[in-house]
Amino acid sequence: MTEMSSATIADVAKRAGVSSATVSRVINRNYPVATSTRERVEAAIAELGYVANAHARALAGSTNRTVGIIINDVVDPFYAYIARGVEREATVHGRLCMVCCTQGSHEKELALIDLLHEQRADAVILVGGAHEDRAYAAEVGRRARALHTAGSTLVLCGRPSLGDDVPTKVVEYDNEGGAFAITDYLITQGHRRILFLGGPPSLSTTIARLAGHRRALEMRGLAQAKELVHTGSFNRRFGYDKVRALLAEGLDFTAIFAANDTVAAGVMQALELAGVSVPEEISVVGYDDVPVAQELRPQLTTVRIPLEEMGRQAVRLALGVAGESDYLAPVQTTTRVGTSIVVRGSVAPPR
Amino acid sequence: MTEMSSATIADVAKRAGVSSATVSRVINRNYPVATSTRERVEAAIAELGYVANAHARALAGSTNRTVGIIINDVVDPFYAYIARGVEREATVHGRLCMVCCTQGSHEKELALIDLLHEQRADAVILVGGAHEDRAYAAEVGRRARALHTAGSTLVLCGRPSLGDDVPTKVVEYDNEGGAFAITDYLITQGHRRILFLGGPPSLSTTIARLAGHRRALEMRGLAQAKELVHTGSFNRRFGYDKVRALLAEGLDFTAIFAANDTVAAGVMQALELAGVSVPEEISVVGYDDVPVAQELRPQLTTVRIPLEEMGRQAVRLALGVAGESDYLAPVQTTTRVGTSIVVRGSVAPPR
DNA sequence: CTGAAAGCGCTAACAT
DNA sequence: ATGTTAGCGCTTTCAG
Numbered sequence: 001m002t003e004m005s006s007a008t009i010a011d012v013a014k015r016a017g018v019s020s021a022t023v024s025r026v027i028n029r030n031y032p033v034a035t036s037t038r039e040r041v042e043a044a045i046a047e048l049g050y051v052a053n054a055h056a057r058a059l060a061g062s063t064n065r066t067v068g069i070i071i072n073d074v075v076d077p078f079y080a081y082i083a084r085g086v087e088r089e090a091t092v093h094g095r096l097c098m099v100c101c102t103q104g105s106h107e108k109e110l111a112l113i114d115l116l117h118e119q120r121a122d123a124v125i126l127v128g129g130a131h132e133d134r135a136y137a138a139e140v141g142r143r144a145r146a147l148h149t150a151g152s153t154l155v156l157c158g159r160p161s162l163g164d165d166v167p168t169k170v171v172e173y174d175n176e177g178g179a180f181a182i183t184d185y186l187i188t189q190g191h192r193r194i195l196f197l198g199g200p201p202s203l204s205t206t207i208a209r210l211a212g213h214r215r216a217l218e219m220r221g222l223a224q225a226k227e228l229v230h231t232g233s234f235n236r237r238f239g240y241d242k243v244r245a246l247l248a249e250g251l252d253f254t255a256i257f258a259a260n261d262t263v264a265a266g267v268m269q270a271l272e273l274a275g276v277s278v279p280e281e282i283s284v285v286g287y288d289d290v291p292v293a294q295e296l297r298p299q300l301t302t303v304r305i306p307l308e309e310m311g312r313q314a315v316r317l318a319l320g321v322a323g324e325s326d327y328l329a330p331v332q333t334t335t336r337v338g339t340s341i342v343v344r345g346s347v348a349p350p351r
Numbered sequence: 352m353t354e355m356s357s358a359t360i361a362d363v364a365k366r367a368g369v370s371s372a373t374v375s376r377v378i379n380r381n382y383p384v385a386t387s388t389r390e391r392v393e394a395a396i397a398e399l400g401y402v403a404n405a406h407a408r409a410l411a412g413s414t415n416r417t418v419g420i421i422i423n424d425v426v427d428p429f430y431a432y433i434a435r436g437v438e439r440e441a442t443v444h445g446r447l448c449m450v451c452c453t454q455g456s457h458e459k460e461l462a463l464i465d466l467l468h469e470q471r472a473d474a475v476i477l478v479g480g481a482h483e484d485r486a487y488a489a490e491v492g493r494r495a496r497a498l499h500t501a502g503s504t505l506v507l508c509g510r511p512s513l514g515d516d517v518p519t520k521v522v523e524y525d526n527e528g529g530a531f532a533i534t535d536y537l538i539t540q541g542h543r544r545i546l547f548l549g550g551p552p553s554l555s556t557t558i559a560r561l562a563g564h565r566r567a568l569e570m571r572g573l574a575q576a577k578e579l580v581h582t583g584s585f586n587r588r589f590g591y592d593k594v595r596a597l598l599a600e601g602l603d604f605t606a607i608f609a610a611n612d613t614v615a616a617g618v619m620q621a622l623e624l625a626g627v628s629v630p631e632e633i634s635v636v637g638y639d640d641v642p643v644a645q646e647l648r649p650q651l652t653t654v655r656i657p658l659e660e661m662g663r664q665a666v667r668l669a670l671g672v673a674g675e676s677d678y679l680a681p682v683q684t685t686t687r688v689g690t691s692i693v694v695r696g697s698v699a700p701p702r
Numbered sequence: 703c704t705g706a707a708a709g710c711g712c713t714a715a716c717a718t
Numbered sequence: 719a720t721g722t723t724a725g726c727g728c729t730t731t732c733a734g
Contacts, residue, residue, distance in 0.1 A: 006497070006500060006501040008726090008727055008728085009727060009728060009729095010727080010728095018704075018705085019704065019705045019706075020705090020727085020728075020729095021704070021705060021706080021707095021729080021730080022703085022704060022705075023728095024728065024729060024730085025703095025704085025729095027728095028729085031703090032703065033703070033704085034703060034704085037703080037704080049493075049496070049497045049500065051465065051468045051469055051497060051501070052469050052727085052728080053410070053469065053471060053726085053727055053728070054406075054466075054469040054470045054471065055405075055406040055407075055409040055410045055415065055470075055471060055726085055727080055728090056406075056410050056710090056726070056727035056728040056729090057469075057727080057728055057729075058406040058710090058728090059404070059406045059407050059410055059709095059710045059711065059712090059726090059727080059728070059729095060709080060710055060727075060728040060729040060730080061710085061728080061729060061730090064406065066449075073435070074425060074431050074434050074435050074438060074450075075428060075431040075432055075434075075435050077426060080425050080426040080431055081426055083425050083426075083450075084424070084425050084426050084452070087425060087450070087451075087452050088452075091452075096449065096451065096466055096470070097449070097450065097451065098417075098447065098448070098449045098450070099425075099434075099438070099448065099449070099450040100438075100447065100448065101435070101438050101439075101442075114402065115405075115447055117402045118402055118403050118404065118405040118408075119405045119406075119447070120404060120405065120406060142400075145400070146357075146400045146402060149357060149400065150357040150402070151357075265646060291643070292642070292643070292646055295616060295643055295646040295647060296646060297648050359710090359711055359712085360711060360712060360713095361711080361712095369720075369721085370720065370721045370722075371711085371712075371713095371721095372712095372713080372714085372720070372721060372722080372723095373719085373720055373721075374712095375712065375713060375714090376713095376719095376720085379713085382719090382720095383719065384719070384720085385719060385720085388719080388720080403711085403712080404710085404711050404712070406710085406711080406712090407710070407711035407712040407713085407726090408711080408712055408713075409712095409726090410710090410711080410712070410713090410725095410726045410727065410728090411711075411712040411713040411714080411725080411726055412712080412713055412714085412726085
């Protein structure tokens, strides 16, 4: 059995008959080394199966060359696409990506920011909407400052800024605008009684979507009927159950705006089961444009968010990679991406 | 502006008027410390916003408390569910999880194993089928040995062992058995001409599925018709294009076994477009049982793999957590989970 | 072009 | 109960 501990740079140095400084130089290629020396060192590395210790490196040098991302859940496509963008852009900049999941727990989220800070991540990216909660916001703010002081950056991706006095960078998308646009589209098609379904009521994401929805209604002189708004959660089950219940109680509406595509999938299934045809009898729209939107029948008309691009922007912002080559620009601190509606087959004029 | 470098344990010690060892003790709670001292130290930590440096810790102590997972792509649900299992089980054992993506590149995969080794991950989990390639297998084997020597573990999750002389642990699922079962189900329903579609031909995953398929055929005395096997890739597009082409050339078949659910989604869309009804005219089955299977209409009959459980097993195996409390058992090195067919609405007897 | 030596921030004996 | 003191493995001046 081989010994249970790896070779160190000193072992390599001894074997190659040089100093450890020289070994470091051939590894990092940041300093001239004679070819013959380099070859001897490389041979020693291979023979010993030497693998540098990233911790010792991080400790001696400065940066750890990693970025951390904190999301709710890897299997949720909303997060997965953002994570993909982060992962890819991090790779482009030679960074390793650490993905952590909160399962929606605030405490876990705060603990993960700390953990990533301990790891000395070059950036920690917090993804997804935030619940309104002053105490929690204060905790996040405290950590943002700590990270900033340590030379790292907290970036908020898809959630509102914590205020100008909190050192974060933010990547936002036009959430309200997307909701406005798709509601207006529904109105244009002739719908007047539109059911808004899903989304945790205190989540910033839900609030913005609801605000856009309401603004569109008001712009057309339509009052927002209280019985038509049913927030709750972002899962499929909610859409399914709620539609079943509302159908049973005979509520009057001609279209449904699901707070996201997942909820819309549940909505469509409930409608299907009740024998209600989409879009002939009821129109349905969603939000996010994740893959399921294209699998539903009819295919779902929804709002597209450039999720992967948001992830990329988050790491660019954090790493200070110039978007434009304007060398006089101050360090950019906020990026905003647009949303757009994608029309498929789930909307028709009401009967 | 606060100074741009974080407080160290020495700063905390000075401020609290104790030695750094004492600070270390209160942080790690692994040694008695007087209550009054502890309080002073905690106050100092809070005032300074001290956050321990995980690298210094990893360097001084031994383990880094992280596990790494290498997958093709975060947004692919097959990988995402396994990643979720890894993430959750890692958390249970107090480990942080680093997720890395290869985009299907062998070189990147090897580089990532090295990277994770450099990070001194407690385990590196390699997920998904492998291509047949001796040189590549040798490279993976070399890294498995290096990891082993360093006291870490390479676990192969969903791919075949590299042989008994290579120190890895493996989590496998009954891939061949699932393919056998679902093919047999199709035959039982009366199908004789079954199209096998998709999966990279040299990937171990595809090979096993095809083998199970063939075995079921043979067991029923049916010869495998060459024109009925079309491997290719695991994406939706492949399923769509291939079915369109085969339909156009008038190939005779009554059922399609898509190598995974994603391919099945493409298959179903092509069938829909061609006006072929499922399952009345053509039956379709998939593999994996990822969410899309339930969104398709009709819902897809497919083979279920306990993906998340595989991820959990992988970390348990790597960390040496006893599955059973059999304290005499040797260190377990392989786990195998079963697959099962889930019957939904996409299969019917042929006309 | 190469070596010597001083840390980086922390933990773990070993003292007291 | 607390302090002292070595390192952990690497990078990086500073000297040759």
